[in-house]
Amino acid sequence: MAQAPQPDGGGVRPGTLLSHWMTGGPDCLEVPDWQVHAYNEDFYILRQSGCVDYEKPFLYLLFGKEKVLLEDTGAEPSDAAGAVTGLIAKWLKAKGRASIELIVTHSHSHGDHVAGDGGFRGLPNVTMVPLTVEGTSEFFHIEKWPEGIGHVDLGARVLDVIPIPGHDKLSLAFYDRETGVLLTGDSLYPGRLYVRDFPAFVRSTERLVEFTKGKIVAHVLGTHIEEMAAPYKDYPVGTKYQPEEHSLDLSRGTLLELADALRSMGGTPVRMAMRDFTVWPVK
16 A cells, blocks of 8 residues: 555655756756756765756666665766766765765666766776666566566665566666655656557556555656646657746656556557646557
């Protein structure tokens, strides 16, 4: 049920989210390429400016005692390596440490999430998770794709890794046990959920519902915002400046709503606008 017995925080480490994020203007000369927000001192959210690319993807950086994991590297042109390594250097200085191993992984394999990969290759203490089902399964110890659940231990911080193909054959969700945050990539976010393999997407959504039963889900965080703050409205494709956009976070309730919408289609995908997202089948 994703419930706690008392309204006492659910036993997870708290953090804060912004009510408004940088988008892409109105004056691009004044907008930095990256916005960095500390959810807490060991969990950072980066957003790429719409002045760089209209997709404005979000990246997530989670620190454990021994390793730090980065989800996604942004859209072209992406200097994610510079932004991320600079942030890691500041974290290390604040913690009085000399180094930490970085794992670079992805929510899925589409270009607006992998464009910065090249900047990380060859850096010391960096491991790149392969952009293949086989390599990803091996790295995260997923015994059977996509039904199995993988894990990665960052050092006193374990993330569950859930295969959720449908948007992309390599789509993944990450559940951070420490904060109760569920990262869902392009499979669930406030925007247009592009569904390329409808049967796989339906099964993945149902598995994610099943996985989250009995777990605290503090936030569901995807990798874009395309919805407006006004219900049932989105910004057109290509919009850089979104002054009245939806908040980033969704909830497990939104996941249940998605599962219900997919079931209602009876096996035939149709475009369906919900309050906070739109199911958008593509061929």
